[in-house]
Amino acid sequence: MKTLKIFLALVALSTGVANAQFTKAELQVSGLTCSMCSKATEKSLRTLGFIGDIKADLNRNVFVLTFKNNARVNLDQINKKVQGAGFSVSNLKATFNFANVKITDNQFNYGGENYRIVSPLNKMPEGLATFTVVNKGFAPASVYKKYSSAFAGDAKAGKVYHITI
Amino acid sequence: MKFIGLLAAAVLATANCLWAQELYVNTEPASNMATHSLGIRAENQGFFNPVFKNRSTLELMYGFSKHLMVHGSLYKSNFYQADQRVEGGSVYAKYRFLSVDSVQSHFRGAVFGKFSRINNGVYNQEINLEGDNSGYQAGLVFTKLAHKLAISGSASYLRALNNGAYHLIPGNARDAVGYTLSAGYLLFPKTYESYDQVNVNLYVELLGKTNPGYQQSYLDVAPAIQFIFDSVLRVDLSYRAPLYNNMIRNSNNMYLVRVEYNIFNLFN
Numbered sequence: 301m302k303t304l305k306i307f308l309a310l311v312a313l314s315t316g317v318a319n320a321q322f323t324k325a326e327l328q329v330s331g332l333t334c335s336m337c338s339k340a341t342e343k344s345l346r347t348l349g350f351i352g353d354i355k356a357d358l359n360r361n362v363f364v365l366t367f368k369n370n371a372r373v374n375l376d377q378i379n380k381k382v383q384g385a386g387f388s389v390s391n392l393k394a395t396f397n398f399a400n401v402k403i404t405d406n407q408f409n410y411g412g413e414n415y416r417i418v419s420p421l422n423k424m425p426e427g428l429a430t431f432t433v434v435n436k437g438f439a440p441a442s443v444y445k446k447y448s449s450a451f452a453g454d455a456k457a458g459k460v461y462h463i464t465i
Numbered sequence: 466m467k468f469i470g471l472l473a474a475a476v477l478a479t480a481n482c483l484w485a486q487e488l489y490v491n492t493e494p495a496s497n498m499a500t501h502s503l504g505i506r507a508e509n510q511g512f513f514n515p516v517f518k519n520r521s522t523l524e525l526m527y528g529f530s531k532h533l534m535v536h537g538s539l540y541k542s543n544f545y546q547a548d549q550r551v552e553g554g555s556v557y558a559k560y561r562f563l564s565v566d567s568v569q570s571h572f573r574g575a576v577f578g579k580f581s582r583i584n585n586g587v588y589n590q591e592i593n594l595e596g597d598n599s600g601y602q603a604g605l606v607f608t609k610l611a612h613k614l615a616i617s618g619s620a621s622y623l624r625a626l627n628n629g630a631y632h633l634i635p636g637n638a639r640d641a642v643g644y645t646l647s648a649g650y651l652l653f654p655k656t657y658e659s660y661d662q663v664n665v666n667l668y669v670e671l672l673g674k675t676n677p678g679y680q681q682s683y684l685d686v687a688p689a690i691q692f693i694f695d696s697v698l699r700v701d702l703s704y705r706a707p708l709y710n711n712m713i714r715n716s717n718n719m720y721l722v723r724v725e726y727n728i729f730n731l732f733n
Contacts, residue, residue, distance in 0.1 A: 330566035333610055334486060334651070336727070339660050339696035340499035343729035358657030383531050384500035388566040440567060 321397050322373040323428065325365045328391040329382055330440075332361040341385040348377055361390075372411040375461060379437055390440060392433045398425045407460075418447045419464040431463040486649040486666040487608055487615040490689035490701040490721065494617050494647075495573035495608040497561050498528035503731045508723040512716035518544050520552075520596050527731075532561050540596035544715055545585050552596050555581035559606075570611045577621070578603045584629050590681050591674060591714035592625040592641040600625040604643065617647045623674075638676035646671045664693035672705065676712070683710035689721075699725040 327345075332338050335358055342354050342363060350371035355364040367373050375392065382389050401408050403424055406417040417423070418434065425431075433439065434447045438461075447462055487494040498504060504526035511519030520542030528534045536557040543549045556579070563574030579602040581594040592598050604621025623641040627633055647670040654662045668689040675682035689703035701723040710717050 331564075331571035331610075333615075334488065334693070335657060335660050335662065335664060335696045336488070336693055336699070337499075340502060340727075340729050344499055344501075347730055356660075358659070386497050386499055386528075386531060386561075388564070390567065 321370065322367045323395045323397065324367060325373075325375075325378070325392060325394040327363045327365055327378065327382070327389065329361050329363065329387045330390040331387040337385070337387065341382060341387060344381045344385045345378065348374075348381060350374070374411065374413075375433060375438070376459065383437075389438050392438050393430055394433070395428060395430045397428055399427055414460045416460050416462050417465060418462045423465065425465050429465060431465045434462045434464055486651045486664075486668070486691075487610055487617060488666065488691065488693075488699065489617060489647045489649060489670060490668055490691060490703045490723070491670045491672055491687045491705065492617065492619060492645045492647050493557075493559060493577065493606065494615075495559075495561060495563075495575040495606045496571075497531065497534040497559060497575070498526060498727075499729060500528045500530055501730055501732050502528045503728045504725055505728075506723055506725045508721065510719050510721045512719050514716065514718070518542070518715070520544060521549075522595070534559050538595070540583070542596060544596070545588075552585050553581065553583035553599070555579055555583075555594055563607075572607070572609050574605070574607045576603070576605055577619075582629075584631070586631045587625075587628055587633050587637075589714045590637055590676065590679070590712045591683070592623045592638065592676070593714070594623065597715065598625045599628045602643070615649045617645075619643075619645045638679045638681065640677060642675045642677060644673045644675075660696040664691075664696075666691040666693070668703075670703075671708075674712070681712040683712045683714070683717075684708045685710075685717075687721075697727045697729075699723075699727070701725070 329341055332341065338356055338358055342356055345351060345354055345363065350367055350373050351365050352368040353366040379389050406421055408415050434444050436444045487496060506524040508522040508524065509519055511517065520540060522538055522540055524536055524538040526534060526536045539554045540552045541549055542552060557577065559575050559577040561573060561575040565572045579594055581599055583596060583599045585597060589597060592600060594600055594602055600623060602621050602623045604619055606617060606619035608617040621643045623643055625633055625639050633639060647668060649666055649668040651664065652667050653665040670687045671684060672687055673684040685705045685707050687703050687705035689701060692700045703721040705719050707717045
């Protein structure tokens with residue numbers, strides 16, 4: 301029985317994770333000035349398995365990423381692909397389904413990674429909501445410095461994304 | 466020098482009211498290619514006086530990481546004999562150590578090095594690692610792109626080695642200093658709508674070399690036009706002519722025609 305309970309708990313947990321998911325993200329890239337650079341960046345992003353489609357706004361240097369259903373999205377990998385193409389992420393605004401997400405002390409877990417809401421505090425987003433990542437490497441210096449005091453509260457181990465809603 | 470100052474000012478003024486580009490034709494910017502991208506270049510340079518002579522270059526470029534890219538080139542020409550023959554090759558590496566990005570602008574810095582192995586007789590005072598001399602080169606390049614203005618400057622040191630059995634001319638310089646200043650701007654499209662739009666870029670580059678202690682130097686101006694098709698195929702046309710020259714080289718005036726094709730994400 302104990303094994304079955306653990307199994308059921310795991311199923312429930314994984315269902316919860318499946319509900320909590322990213323649907324899309326608006327990614328603004330710094331340093332891009334030519335369509336060749338944009339194409340290299342888009343092609344690089346397309347190699348990520350969790351990305352379903354990409355629409356590029358070449359004038360604003362914005363890529364709208366649509367994620368595959370139930371695929372586990374890793375924001376760091378998006379950042380790595382942009383940097384690999386020779387550029388940097390200037391802004392990443394993700395649309396996330398908060399249904400069944402347990403937020404404790406302004407923190408929640410998704411895909412084994414921690415997310416900390418740094419602004420506004422103690423507000424519980426429900427359903428579909430967008431958030432912006434303000435970690436170093438995801439936002440301009442002025443933005444991540446503004447929220448840098450929140451980094452002190454992070455656990456030593458593992459990645460913690462700082463987000464504003 | 467006054468003329469160069471005026472020219473630089475004119476370039477800055479023109480570039481200031483348009484979008485900038487840094488895919489320079491006669492120099493390399495501090496920026497690198499995308500990681501795991503392969504660029505294939507076929508190039509022809511030549512002159513018509515006193516007789517038509519030309520050199521073809523096959524160049525492969527690869528982005529190893531966001532910091533490091535490498536080029537490998539093979540040279541073939543009839544500069545030193547009546548018929549075309551393979552002259553040797555070179556390898557070039559560029560390491561980007563500085564990158565300050567914001568939307569539609571950036572400042573980058575890189576160090577670069579080149580080594581060439583050439584099997585030609587040595588007749589020129591110019592030390593040129595693109596087909597004429599065996600040797601090595603090390604330098605620094607900085608590129609500033611600010612939405613409407615792309616300026617790049619480089620300085621390098623060159624050292625000539627004997628071309629195998631062909632020795633350097635006694636009394637000729639073995640060391641040289643190279644310097645470049647490049648500006649580029651995007652002429653078309655005025656507004657980006659898709660990757661299929663043909664890009665037209667205009668460039669003006671100043672290319673200089675000096676043999677320190679020998680009072681030999683030149684400064685060329687090289688205007689260029691560039692077309693980019695489908696965001697992957699690039700066609701470059703350029704012509705270089707001296708603003709100043711007292712150095713013996715193959716020719717003072719040279720045309721350049723180049724086709725470059727880019728393959729993104731060769732390996733993942």
